[in-house]
Each structure stands twice: as structure tokens, then as C-alpha cells.
Amino acid sequence: MVSSNYYNKDEFDEMLAKSLKRHSEPVRTNFTNMVINHIEEERKRELLRKIVLQERFALGLSIALAIFLLSGIIFFGKEIAQVMLSSFNSLRDIPVKTLTSYSPDWQLIIAAIAAIGSVIFAFSDTLNLRQRVIRQLFR
Amino acid sequence: MADKDRIPKRGNWLGLLYQGDEDAFADFVDEYQGMVFLCCKTLGLNETEAHDVASETFLAAYQNISKFQAKSKLSTWLWKIAYHKAVDYIRKNNREQSLADEPDEQLADKKIAQVAAELENKEHSQIVWDAVRSLPGDWALAIMLFYRENKTITEISKIMKKRKGTVKTYLFRGRKRLKKLLEKYIESHWRQ
Numbered sequence: 001m002v003s004s005n006y007y008n009k010d011e012f013d014e015m016l017a018k019s020l021k022r023h024s025e026p027v028r029t030n031f032t033n034m035v036i037n038h039i040e041e042e043r044k045r046e047l048l049r050k051i052v053l054q055e056r057f058a059l060g061l062s063i064a065l066a067i068f069l070l071s072g073i074i075f076f077g078k079e080i081a082q083v084m085l086s087s088f089n090s091l092r093d094i095p096v097k098t099l100t101s102y103s104p105d106w107q108l109i110i111a112a113i114a115a116i117g118s119v120i121f122a123f124s125d126t127l128n129l130r131q132r133v134i135r136q137l138f139r
Numbered sequence: 140m141a142d143k144d145r146i147p148k149r150g151n152w153l154g155l156l157y158q159g160d161e162d163a164f165a166d167f168v169d170e171y172q173g174m175v176f177l178c179c180k181t182l183g184l185n186e187t188e189a190h191d192v193a194s195e196t197f198l199a200a201y202q203n204i205s206k207f208q209a210k211s212k213l214s215t216w217l218w219k220i221a222y223h224k225a226v227d228y229i230r231k232n233n234r235e236q237s238l239a240d241e242p243d244e245q246l247a248d249k250k251i252a253q254v255a256a257e258l259e260n261k262e263h264s265q266i267v268w269d270a271v272r273s274l275p276g277d278w279a280l281a282i283m284l285f286y287r288e289n290k291t292i293t294e295i296s297k298i299m300k301k302r303k304g305t306v307k308t309y310l311f312r313g314r315k316r317l318k319k320l321l322e323k324y325i326e327s328h329w330r331q
Binding site: 017 | 161164165168169172173176177180189190193194197198201263264265266267268271282283286287314317318325
């Protein structure tokens with residue numbers, strides 16, 4: 001029969017604590033390197049995910065701007081042509097005259113500049129991002 | 140042992156971890172991998188499963204180290220991540236039944252007899268470890284954290300996100316089951 005002392009809480013607890021503290025789990029060799037590689041892969045995957053998202057955004061922006069410009073040409077073709085023509089004519093004159101001719105249609109001019117600028121940005125961004133992906137993957 | 144005694148003696152180690160320093164993180168993995176494996180094994184995962192969960196645990200630690208505010212010990216924070224990663228894994232594989240449920244009394248007695256028979260001819264610490272592993276996962280983890288890691292009830296309740304009362308119940312039931320399980324062995328060996 002087990003001694004009743006055995007059921008003394010402290011003794012059993014002490015035995016349990018001692019035995020469990022002696023136990024340790026073997027770990028795989030190279031586990032640290034595997035974790036570091038896993039983190040590196042995850043970082044690359046995250047970077048790629050961001051880049052794909054940015055590229056999609058840039059592509060969407062290009063399409064939206066193309067639609068915007070196309071609808072502008074379809075619905076306001078004459079007005080745009082007039083503005084462009086008058087602008088072209090005025091460009092030949094002195095800069096003051098040019099500025100004067102621009103001023104009544106400044107909203108249209110700003111919209112056109114913004115649209116063209118965005119298209120240029122979208123394309124340059126797309127090209128730069130591709131280079132970044134290549135650099136990151138093959139460094 | 141206090142955390143500051145366990146971490147490598149490098150200048151501003153935690154600061155380097157915050158900055159995402161890979162060498163510091165490698166030291167961190169070296170230091171704590173045994174603990175994370177122990178957590179996974181205690182919850183009943185096999186070697187391959189423990190490896191996958193440990194890897195996920197360290198990845199999560201790397202991604203969230205900036206959120207660690209040193210309000211608790213670094214080991215407590217890591218135990219928490221490891222526990223929840225392991226539980227997620229167990230749930231995904233539909234094995235949550237074994238985590239906290241009180242096993243059927245008859246089945247439990249059968250299992251006790253079976254485990255007790257298997258414990259013969261094993262090293263003492265291995266016997267106790269095997270007995271602990273035969274408990275439901277949450278009970279086993281509470282026992283490990285309390286007796287091996289010297290965590291308080293409050294710390295265990297934070298790690299497991301359970302109420303203190305629940306943790307106390309796990310400890311009480313786990314201890315009771317262990318006593319029954321180890322009774323024969325203790326009678327013949329431990330008291331000699």
C-alpha cells in the first residue's frame with residue numbers, strides 16, 4: 001500500500017515538478033535556419049502580393065483614364081478640338097497671349113494635364129515595379 | 140528562470156528584435172524552440188505537426204514582435220502564440236474533442252491501465268511526461284505551465300485565454316488523474 005504521506009500534496013507536486021523539469025523535447029537540427037528561410041520566403045511572398053496589387057491598381061487607373069479620355073473625345077470632341085486649335089494658334093503668339101487664351105478653359109486644361117500625367121505615372125510605375133520584382137527575386 | 144537570464148547576452152537584444160534584426164531573431168529561435176516544441180507535444184501533436192506549428196509560431200512572433208510591450212515575460216507571450224497556433228491546427232484537423240473534455244470515466248480507467256502498463260521500464264522523467272501527455276491537451280498544458288515553467292494561475296489564464304477558475308479546474312483534475320495514473324509506478328519505484 002502506498003504510504004499515506006505520498007498523497008501529501010507537497011510531495012506529489014514536488015515529484016511532478018522535478019520530473020517535468022528534467023524532461024526536454026528534442027528539436028530538429030537546422031530548425032532555426034528553416035525558420036529564417038520560411039520568414040524570408042514569406043517576406044518575398046508579401047512583397048509580391050503588394051506589387052501585384054499595385055500593378056492591378058495601375059492597370060485599373062490606365063483603363064479608367066483611357067475610358068475617360070475616350071468619352072471626352074466622343075462627347076466633347078468639338079470643344080476639345082476648338083480648345084486645342086486655339087491653344088495651338090495662341091502658342092505661336094507671345095507667352096502672355098497664350099496664357100490669356102488658356103485662362104477661360106483652365107478646368108479642361110487641368111483635367112487633361114492630370115489625365116496625361118496619371119497615365120505617364122501609371123506606366124512608369126508599372127515598369128519600375130517589374131524591375132523591383134526582378135531585383136528582389138534574383139538578388 | 141527569469142527571461143533576462145535566458146536571452147543571449149547581446150546588447151539591446153529586444154531592441155534588435157523590434158528592428159527585425161535576423162541574427163537577433165535567430166538567437167531568439169535557438170533559445171525558445173525547445174519550449175515551443177514542448178507546447179506542441181504537450182497538446183498531443185506528433186513530430187511533423189509540431190514542426191509545422193512551431194514554424195508558424197515563430198513566423199507569427201517575427202511579424203508581431205513590435206506589438207510585444209514587455210508587460211508580460213517574453214516566454215509567456217511566446218507560449219500564448221504557440222498555444223493558439225497549436226489549437227488552431229487541432230481545430231482545423233477536427234481533434235478539438237481531446238483538448239479539454241472530461242473523458243468518459245470507463246474509457247479513462249481503461250486508458251489509465253493501458254498507459255500504466257506502457258510506463259513500465261521507462262526512465263522516470265519519461266514516465267511522468269508520458270502520463271502528462273495522456274491527459275486532455277488543455278489539462279496537460281496547464282500542468283506543464285504550472286509545474287515545469289512555474290507560471291502563475293494568472294499567467295496560465297492569459298496564455299490559454301481561459302478564466303482562472305477554469306485553469307484551476309484543469310490543474311485539479313489533471314493532478315488527480317496523474318495521481319491515479321502514476322499510483323502503481325510510484326508505489327513500486329518512487330518510494331524506494
